[in-house]
Amino acid sequence: MSGTGRGCIVLAIIGFAIFMYVLIFVVEPAKNTGDGPESRGFVTDYLNQTPQTPGPTTRMRTGEQAPDFIYPSIDGRVIQLSDYIGYKPVVLDFWGTTCPPCRAELPVLQQFYELHGDRVEIIAISSERSTAGTAIANTVSYNGLEYIVMHDPSYTIGEMYPHRAIPFLVFIDEDGEVVKTETGFNPEIGSDILATFGLI
Numbered sequence: 001m002s003g004t005g006r007g008c009i010v011l012a013i014i015g016f017a018i019f020m021y022v023l024i025f026v027v028e029p030a031k032n033t034g035d036g037p038e039s040r041g042f043v044t045d046y047l048n049q050t051p052q053t054p055g056p057t058t059r060m061r062t063g064e065q066a067p068d069f070i071y072p073s074i075d076g077r078v079i080q081l082s083d084y085i086g087y088k089p090v091v092l093d094f095w096g097t098t099c100p101p102c103r104a105e106l107p108v109l110q111q112f113y114e115l116h117g118d119r120v121e122i123i124a125i126s127s128e129r130s131t132a133g134t135a136i137a138n139t140v141s142y143n144g145l146e147y148i149v150m151h152d153p154s155y156t157i158g159e160m161y162p163h164r165a166i167p168f169l170v171f172i173d174e175d176g177e178v179v180k181t182e183t184g185f186n187p188e189i190g191s192d193i194l195a196t197f198g199l200i
Contacts, residue, residue: 037083046072055139062159066172067160073148085176089197092170093124097135101185102167106143112190113147122147127158
């Protein structure tokens with residue numbers, strides 16, 4: 001084979017290597033970019049994870065910044081609360097599968113999310129024991145929930161947002177400040193969310 005032929009083969013190999021590098025490390029990650037916060041990756045077993053608390057661990061206080069956390073949703077997306085600051089308000093919903101008012105609230109929140117999910121994020125957090133994973137997944141599937149759902153059996157996030165009863169809602173504005181909390185099922189929760197954040 002001539003030197004020219006060998007040179008063409010070498011150039012073709014180098015070109016292919018560059019193409020694969022761009023495809024794997026540039027194009028694929030870019031598919032997940034866009035407006036708003038994105039997942040930090042995927043985990044295979046969220047029950048073996050413990051929520052991370054960037055900076056000093058604090059407890060929620062109305063009128064102050066919401067304590068930050070990083071934790072996977074039940075579908076494996078790793079979510080950081082502070083990613084939503086400057087993007088849109090967040091409502092944290094602490095709930096449980098054995099709580100009738102919580103179960104009544106889920107479809108109402110889903111209806112709200114279908115209409116306003118582009119303006120308000122909902123993160124539902126259950127602190128039930130680790131064996132409740134199937135019940136949580138079934139409840140999510142039955143209600144067709146599209147918003148973020150987390151299962152935190154360690155109660156780490158619950159300790160950061162202390163409450164005595166569920167459902168317990170925490171309203172966090174676009175600046176990351178806790179502006180309001182609410183305990184119990186409110187059938188008009190959708191209107192309440194919009195009014196709280198001045199979105200009516």
